[in-house]
Amino acid sequence: MGDRPATAARARPGPAILELVCCAVVDGRLAVLTERGRTARGGTLPWSPLDPAGPLDASAARWVRGLLGRAPGWMTQLGAFSTGGRHPSGAVLTVVYVAVVPSDTEPPAGFAWSPAFEPPPLPPRRQWVLDAAVAGLRDRMDLAPIAFRMLPATFTLSELQRIYELLLGRRLHKASFRRALQAAFLVEPTDAWRSEGRGRPAQLYRYAPRKRRGVRRPVRFELLA
Amino acid sequence: MGDRPATAARARPGPAILELVCCAVVDGRLAVLTERGRTARGGTLPWSPLDPAGPLDASAARWVRGLLGRAPGWMTQLGAFSTGGRHPSGAVLTVVYVAVVPSDTEPPAGFAWSPAFEPPPLPPRRQWVLDAAVAGLRDRMDLAPIAFRMLPATFTLSELQRIYELLLGRRLHKASFRRALQAAFLVEPTDAWRSEGRGRPAQLYRYAPRKRRGVRRPVRFELLA
DNA sequence: TCAATAGTGTCTGTTAGACATTATGGA
DNA sequence: TCCATAATGTCTAACAGACACTATTGA
Numbered sequence: 001m002g003d004r005p006a007t008a009a010r011a012r013p014g015p016a017i018l019e020l021v022c023c024a025v026v027d028g029r030l031a032v033l034t035e036r037g038r039t040a041r042g043g044t045l046p047w048s049p050l051d052p053a054g055p056l057d058a059s060a061a062r063w064v065r066g067l068l069g070r071a072p073g074w075m076t077q078l079g080a081f082s083t084g085g086r087h088p089s090g091a092v093l094t095v096v097y098v099a100v101v102p103s104d105t106e107p108p109a110g111f112a113w114s115p116a117f118e119p120p121p122l123p124p125r126r127q128w129v130l131d132a133a134v135a136g137l138r139d140r141m142d143l144a145p146i147a148f149r150m151l152p153a154t155f156t157l158s159e160l161q162r163i164y165e166l167l168l169g170r171r172l173h174k175a176s177f178r179r180a181l182q183a184a185f186l187v188e189p190t191d192a193w194r195s196e197g198r199g200r201p202a203q204l205y206r207y208a209p210r211k212r213r214g215v216r217r218p219v220r221f222e223l224l225a
Numbered sequence: 226m227g228d229r230p231a232t233a234a235r236a237r238p239g240p241a242i243l244e245l246v247c248c249a250v251v252d253g254r255l256a257v258l259t260e261r262g263r264t265a266r267g268g269t270l271p272w273s274p275l276d277p278a279g280p281l282d283a284s285a286a287r288w289v290r291g292l293l294g295r296a297p298g299w300m301t302q303l304g305a306f307s308t309g310g311r312h313p314s315g316a317v318l319t320v321v322y323v324a325v326v327p328s329d330t331e332p333p334a335g336f337a338w339s340p341a342f343e344p345p346p347l348p349p350r351r352q353w354v355l356d357a358a359v360a361g362l363r364d365r366m367d368l369a370p371i372a373f374r375m376l377p378a379t380f381t382l383s384e385l386q387r388i389y390e391l392l393l394g395r396r397l398h399k400a401s402f403r404r405a406l407q408a409a410f411l412v413e414p415t416d417a418w419r420s421e422g423r424g425r426p427a428q429l430y431r432y433a434p435r436k437r438r439g440v441r442r443p444v445r446f447e448l449l450a
Numbered sequence: 451t452c453a454a455t456a457g458t459g460t461c462t463g464t465t466a467g468a469c470a471t472t473a474t475g476g477a
Numbered sequence: 478t479c480c481a482t483a484a485t486g487t488c489t490a491a492c493a494g495a496c497a498c499t500a501t502t503g504a
Contacts, residue, residue: 156483157483157484158482158483174483174484175484175485175486178484178485196482197481197482198480198481198482199480199481199482199483200481200482200483200484201482201483202482202483202484203483203484218492218493218494219493
């Protein structure tokens with residue numbers, strides 16, 4: 001059944017690279033991990049040649065874990081894109097992954113957090129990828145625990161709401177937010193409280209989703225165009 | 226593009242192939258386009274070596290257009306997967322696209338519609354891809370005009386509702402469905418009617434989305450786990 | 451006439467958002 | 478004390494689903 005591609009793949013430059021859009025909330029803003037110093041013209045996203053052996057998601061997970069020094073809070077594949085032949089590695093394809101990490105994650109050496117909405121100048125293709133990744137986080141945060149994985153193990157409900165507001169790009173109603181959260185059985189209170197500046201201390205919660213069955217969302221028509 | 230994959234693959238093993246999950250509603254069931262006869266052990270999905278030049282989405286669009294003889298009603302990239310080294314083309318990566326076409330689309334020579342929920346025996350990886358593709362259609366049909374593109378230019382509201390019911394896997398309430406559709410300004414009635422068998426004739430509609438701004442969906446927590 | 455499907459009006463329980471109020475700390 | 482934030486109760490408009498009903502065709 002066919003010849004092994006391994007020889008050809010190892011002889012020539014790798015066919016594809018992995019690229020990472022890693023997001024966190026830093027200083028109250030959405031931040032993305034960028035590599036700095038490679039070129040003078042601006043930043044770049046973390047990338048790595050692809051090891052063609054084994055499942056793609058597992059390869060990416062290993063790479064990101066090694067890069068960050070810890071497993072990301074959440075990660076998914078955004079998709080594959082052609083490099084346009086301009087990538088220095090000689091790769092033809094880029095497979096982009098999107099990950100989120102808690103706010104207290106230190107950037108690895110040579111990397112830094114950049115504001116996701118005013119990033120350093122990026123090549124047009126990378127800027128497009130970044131925008132698509134943030135849009136993907138926004139669209140999936142109701143189905144995946146993205147916001148919860150951008151927080152430490154315990155957090156206040158106001159912190160959680162701020163994550164949602166940052167990713168959705170709009171203010172949310174506090175009482176409504178908490179009612180819906182309560183009804184979803186996703187968090188449970190701890191007996192710890194945190195006093196932050198002036199006002200009343202806030203209770204700390206932890207992400208503890210309880211299985212609920214038979215939750216069917218109604219049909220919605222939300223096409224914009 | 227569009228030539229027989231076997232020759233191109235043997236001439237120079239490409240780094241990646243394109244694979245297509247093309248869905249339509251045929252005989253009241255969700256169907257997927259399968260290639261037949263290559264092997265005795267079951268069907269396979271349409272695939273093609275990837276032309277590494279140019280944007281990936283454009284290459285895929287050209288290939289699918291040539292394969293079907295017409296542009297698909299809607300298409301998006303599902304993602305990239307490793308072949309596990311077992312693909313006869315020698316490719317390492319598979320980039321899967323998902324497309325939908327109207328019910329009256331004839332399968333190209335050598336292909337056939339297979340029931341998406343009881344397909345011919347597929348290799349495990351392809352079965353997984355098919356399931357993921359159908360799940361992707363289900364999850365995105367509220368944000369993209371997927372159901373509308375599986376219908377001819379004019380259609381009855383009952384036909385539209387049947388598409389939604391097939392993809393969502395559950396029955397929908399007729400009055401609610403039409404109310405929500407009306408509120409979304411997505412269809413407009415034509416002055417044509419269609420008499421189908423016994424009952425009262427149904428009015429034909431066309432997909433004609435009108436821009437509406439300021440439509441913000443509420444925050445929802447729909448994590449299953 | 452009956453059967454079958456299209457299309458619509460009404461009612462009701464649920465929910466999202468607005469508003470108001472209380473609670474509890476720091477300055 | 479004043480102020481800022483947390484947390485919650487109440488009201489209202491909108492909405493989803495159930496139900497019933499009318500409309501219009503073929504058999």
